[in-house]
Amino acid sequence: PLFEDDQCEARKALTAYKALRRKNVRIFYAGCSGAVLALAPLAKADGALIVTAYAASVDIRATGPEVVRLNPDGISEAEEIARHIRSRYPQGGLSLLYEEQDYAASLAETLVRELGPLIAVRESYPGTATSFKSELLKISGPDTAAVIFVPTAEAAARIILKEMAEMRLNKPLIGEVNLCDFPFSPADFGLRGSCVAARFDTPQFARFTKEYTAMNGHPPFAPFYDAMTYDLARFISDAGKDLDFSSAAGVRELQRRLLTGFDGAIASYRFTPDGEPS
Numbered sequence: 001p002l003f004e005d006d007q008c009e010a011r012k013a014l015t016a017y018k019a020l021r022r023k024n025v026r027i028f029y030a031g032c033s034g035a036v037l038a039l040a041p042l043a044k045a046d047g048a049l050i051v052t053a054y055a056a057s058v059d060i061r062a063t064g065p066e067v068v069r070l071n072p073d074g075i076s077e078a079e080e081i082a083r084h085i086r087s088r089y090p091q092g093g094l095s096l097l098y099e100e101q102d103y104a105a106s107l108a109e110t111l112v113r114e115l116g117p118l119i120a121v122r123e124s125y126p127g128t129a130t131s132f133k134s135e136l137l138k139i140s141g142p143d144t145a146a147v148i149f150v151p152t153a154e155a156a157a158r159i160i161l162k163e164m165a166e167m168r169l170n171k172p173l174i175g176e177v178n179l180c181d182f183p184f185s186p187a188d189f190g191l192r193g194s195c196v197a198a199r200f201d202t203p204q205f206a207r208f209t210k211e212y213t214a215m216n217g218h219p220p221f222a223p224f225y226d227a228m229t230y231d232l233a234r235f236i237s238d239a240g241k242d243l244d245f246s247s248a249a250g251v252r253e254l255q256r257r258l259l260t261g262f263d264g265a266i267a268s269y270r271f272t273p274d275g276e277p278s
Contacts, residue, residue, distance in 0.1 A: 006030070008101075010038035017042060026251045027236070029229075033057030033102040040067050047248045049255050051236070053228035058106040061276060068258045068275040070228045072198070074107035077176050080196050081148065082114040084174065089146055092118035095139035095171070097160075098150035099127045107150050107176060120144070125160075127153035132160050133167065140169040149175045149193075154182055165189040181222045198224035204266045231264025 002025055004016030013035035017028065028043065030036045031054040043050050044066040053070040056077070060069055085094060096119050098108040105124070112119055121144070125135045139147055151157035157179070164170070173179070173186050173193030186193030199205065208227050213219045220226040239257060244250040261270040270278045 006032070006035050008032035008034065010034040013038050014042070021046065021048070024246050026248070027051065027245055027254065029232075030055060033060060033106070036060055036063070036067055036069075037102060040064075043067070047251060049251050051232060051258070053232050054222070054225045055103065056107075057103045058110055059102070061274075063274070065255060065259060065273060065275045068255070068271060070232055070269055070277060071225055072277060074103060074110050077196055078107055078110035078114050081111060081174060081176065084194075084196075085115060085118060085146075085148070089118065091145065092120060093143055093145035094119045094148055094174075095121040095123070095141075095144050095146075096148045096150070097123050097125065097135065097139050098148075099152045099156065100124045101127055101152045104150045104152050111148060111150075119148070125156070127151075127156045129156065130159065131163065132156070133163055136160070136163060136167060136169055140164075140167075140171055144171050146172040146174055149173050149179060151175070151178050151182075154178075157182060158184060161186055161189040161191060165191060177224070181224075183221075200224065200227060200267055202266070208266050227266045228264075228269075231266050231269070234265060235262050 002020055002023060004019050006013035006016045017039050026048045028039065028048060028050045030039060030050055030052050033055040036050055036052055036055040037057065037059055039050055040063040044064060050067045055069060056071060056073045058074045060067060060073060096108055096111060098104045121139050123135050123139045125132050170191055173191060175193060175195035177196055177198040180195040180197040205227055208230065209220060209223050239254050243253055259271050259273065259275065272278050
């Protein structure tokens with residue numbers, strides 16, 4: 001495989017795509033929602049294929065079969081978070097803090113639609129900032145029952161938790177899947193919090209995490225998504241034994257096989273005709 005680093009930026013993803021297309025690459029794995037959304041129109045025009053097991057922006061649902069996504073998106077997460085909030089905080093008074101990033105913004109928009117007036121305050125932050133005290137003051141008023149936290153950048157999330165502790169803004173945190181996957185938790189900062197964990201509760205998944213840790217010397221950074229990426233990579237590798245991925249016909253056949261669905265080593269995958277998990 002050939003690599004180009006898009007650094008999770010749409011403009012850099014376009015540059016990376018064009019560089020790889022000059023090398024006759026037709027199948028692209030993109031991890032970030034912004035990259036997938038930026039590349040989808042080019043892939044559709046070029047007869048190329050984008051696959052992902054990480055990108056979770058709700059907006060990816062508007063793409064066609066030029067994008068095949070294995071993982072659930074922000075709507076699935078929003079529904080789970082909304083169920084938790086309705087049962088625990090029916091009186092409302094929630095603050096929503098989210099990163100200014102494609103996936104996080106789409107999840108925040110979905111939460112606002114799901115929860116409506118239960119969300120009293122909504123505040124975004126740039127993931128590249130080095131302090132977030134002004135945003136924290138806005139979402140941590142005396143009437144705040146809890147804070148819904150939607151981070152993506154690990155460094156920014158760490159600073160936010162640290163500054164919440166320093167400012168003694170000890171509001172209960174309700175986090176999405178990233179907060180579960182970071183190598184730290186609110187409790188490490190003396191804060192209270194919970195998160196929506198994404199996991200496969202199967203022996204195959206447990207074996208994958210164990211073998212990954214033994215091979216790499218550390219556990220997977222995002223076990224759920226890494227497991228799906230592993231299944232996807234194996235499927236494409238096996239298909240490459242009899243398909244020519246440098247040809248348009250080979251890419252179309254891979255797309256057809258993916259959309260038919262497949263059983264991986266860890267999970268089974270089924271898709272809609274537009275490449276969404278079903």
